Amino acid sequence: MRDSGGWKPTAYRSHTIGDVTSGGADMIGEEVTISGYAETVRGRGAICFLMLRDGTGRIQAFLKRDNMDETVFDSIQSATRESTIQVTGTVAQKRPPKVPEGEPLPPPEYEVSVTSAAVLADAATPLPVGVTDEVNVGLDVRLDNRHLDLRREHVNAMFQLRSKVLQYGRNHLITEGFQEINTPKIIAAAAEGGTNLFPMKYFETDAYLSQSPQLYKQLAVLGGLERVFEIGPAFRAEKHDTYRHLNEFISFDIEGAWMNDEDVMGVQERMIHHIWSEVAANDQGLIDVVNEYRESQGQDPVSVEVPNIPFPRIPYCDAIEIVKAGGGDIEWGDDIESHHCDIIAAEYPGFHFLPRWPMSMKPFYIHHKEEEKGSSGGQLSRGFDLNYGRDEMTSGGQREHRVDVLEQNLRNMGLEPEDFNFYTDGFRYGAPPHAGWGLGVARLLMVLTGAGNVREVVLFPRDRSRVTP
RNA sequence: GCCCCGAUGGUGUAGUGGCCUAUCAUGCAGCCCUGUCGAGGCUGCGACCCGGGUUCAAAUCCCGGUCGGGGCGCCA
Numbered sequence: 001m002r003d004s005g006g007w008k009p010t011a012y013r014s015h016t017i018g019d020v021t022s023g024g025a026d027m028i029g030e031e032v033t034i035s036g037y038a039e040t041v042r043g044r045g046a047i048c049f050l051m052l053r054d055g056t057g058r059i060q061a062f063l064k065r066d067n068m069d070e071t072v073f074d075s076i077q078s079a080t081r082e083s084t085i086q087v088t089g090t091v092a093q094k095r096p097p098k099v100p101e102g103e104p105l106p107p108p109e110y111e112v113s114v115t116s117a118a119v120l121a122d123a124a125t126p127l128p129v130g131v132t133d134e135v136n137v138g139l140d141v142r143l144d145n146r147h148l149d150l151r152r153e154h155v156n157a158m159f160q161l162r163s164k165v166l167q168y169g170r171n172h173l174i175t176e177g178f179q180e181i182n183t184p185k186i187i188a189a190a191a192e193g194g195t196n197l198f199p200m201k202y203f204e205t206d207a208y209l210s211q212s213p214q215l216y217k218q219l220a221v222l223g224g225l226e227r228v229f230e231i232g233p234a235f236r237a238e239k240h241d242t243y244r245h246l247n248e249f250i251s252f253d254i255e256g257a258w259m260n261d262e263d264v265m266g267v268q269e270r271m272i273h274h275i276w277s278e279v280a281a282n283d284q285g286l287i288d289v290v291n292e293y294r295e296s297q298g299q300d301p302v303s304v305e306v307p308n309i310p311f312p313r314i315p316y317c318d319a320i321e322i323v324k325a326g327g328g329d330i331e332w333g334d335d336i337e338s339h340h341c342d343i344i345a346a347e348y349p350g351f352h353f354l355p356r357w358p359m360s361m362k363p364f365y366i367h368h369k370e371e372e373k374g375s376s377g378g379q380l381s382r383g384f385d386l387n388y389g390r391d392e393m394t395s396g397g398q399r400e401h402r403v404d405v406l407e408q409n410l411r412n413m414g415l416e417p418e419d420f421n422f423y424t425d426g427f428r429y430g431a432p433p434h435a436g437w438g439l440g441v442a443r444l445l446m447v448l449t450g451a452g453n454v455r456e457v458v459l460f461p462r463d464r465s466r467v468t469p
Numbered sequence: 470g471c472c473c474c475g476a477u478g479g480u481g482u483a484g485u486g487g488c489c490u491a492u493c494a495u496g497c498a499g500c501c502c503u504g505u506c507g508a509g510g511c512u513g514c515g516a517c518c519c520g521g522g523u524u525c526a527a528a529u530c531c532c533g534g535u536c537g538g539g540g541c542g543c544c545a
Binding site: 043098129132212234335392 | 480482494496505508515536537540541543544545
């Protein structure tokens with residue numbers, strides 16, 4: 001539940017439910033108007049117990065037929081679960097529940113003794129997904145009814161955590177001098193090559209949805225903005241169907257001038273350290289809610305363990321040796337696949353960087369130093385990944401700032417430099433060496449919340465077969 | 470794109486050719502009781518994905534379709 005300290009009264013309530021549950025001791029006898037969803041409606045006689053929930057808490061409203069208009073009383077008494085109801089009444093201390101002999105009474109709680117009420121909107125029955133029911137609901141049904149799914153406390157908590165993670169990450173970057181930018185999501189041509197783009201019509205012109213802000217954030221840095229970040233959508237028309245892929249996802253990107261790969265790895269580990277520290281300091285309550293649910297499902301609780309920095313760096317060449325030693329079938333030059341990551345994760349279970357990948361496996365804009373060669377003689381790059389366990393969180397690197405090398409890289413990868421003039425022109429008039437990365441927000445949230453599927457932490461996910469709601 | 474698996478009331482499930490006019494929970498409707506509090510008690514409602522086939526007999530076996538899940542590839 002959210003802390004509503006500082007919230008102003010609105011047309012539909014004088015107080016939040018959280019105000020009353022937390023400040024009830026000083027409010028006894030005070031008249032309040034609160035609004036919320038009807039979680040349960042008990043009582044069929046002269047009295048009625050209405051459990052109301054808003055985003056800040058839940059509280060019992062106590063109704064007596066004698067104390068109010070009978071028609072209104074009946075309308076509340078027959079209200080369906082999840083209907084929205086507004087009540088006005090006085091704050092009172094709740095009568096303590098019966099407890100078994102010898103057990104201590106719980107701390108005092110407060111309720112609202114109702115004098116007038118109104119059903120604001122009826123909920124149809126039955127609910128397609130139960131909000132408080134003790135039955136598991138499949139993810140697909142939940143996503144079809146996300147508006148109701150979000151009313152479940154642990155789901156709500158996960159999205160509050162998502163907002164916090166973005167807030168803390170953003171704050172940290174700002175303290176390091178990064179400024180927030182926005183780049184276009186409608187682009188004219190293949191931005192990077194590689195993955196498939198969603199085509200679209202831009203008036204009479206063929207256009208695409210952007211797969212990454214990569215080239216544009218580089219142009220911003222070349223233009224002298226020094227340090228930039230963007231939190232925005234990226235679109236990939238890949239027909240994957242896994243727990244960690246979506247066709248639309250939010251990418252947390254940075255790019256900084258006068259930096260190399262090691263510099264931006266530093267930014268990243270400091271940012272993640274800051275996010276984890278802040279969550280541990282401020283948001284344990286949200287983690288507790290998630291854990292309560294996990295426990296009810298027989299899952300282990302998650303704990304917010306602030307990772308030590310610096311994170312381990314396992315250069316590609318070393319990673320290959322670790323995989324080989326662990327029995328993996330891999331050669332220098334091969335991609336490190338998920339099952340290989342399992343072997344590495346056994347040794348490095350937390351966050352770890354995998355720097356210095358072969359140039360042949362990295363995009364054209366990644367920088368390389370000619371003298372840096374792998375164990376088998378292949379050209380190394382200044383590209384890196386950040387993994388957590390088996391999952392890739394980030395891809396980043398120092399960028400190629402020498403325009404002649406950049407154009408040669410394009411040719412090496414079968415691309416036409418002329419097609420990238422909008423980009424390469426940015427390098428023709430002096431270009432600072434620079435570096436950056438892109439982080440999958442939902443993947444980071446999976447680590448923090450223990451979610452087993454990115455869809456859990458994305459409001460309205462877009463995957464291979466889902467475009468609605 | 471490849472490989473596996475699955476589909477039973479609103480939701481989550483039991484079911485392994487006849488014991489299925491289909492189990493349990495939750496839900497919903499109604500009644501009783503009640504300053505309740507994970508309320509309780511009683512009664513009722515509600516389902517075998519679609520189309521073919523095998524069989525005396527199909528929720529169950531076979532084929533096709535649709536939808537969903539998992540894994541891989543690729544990536545964030």
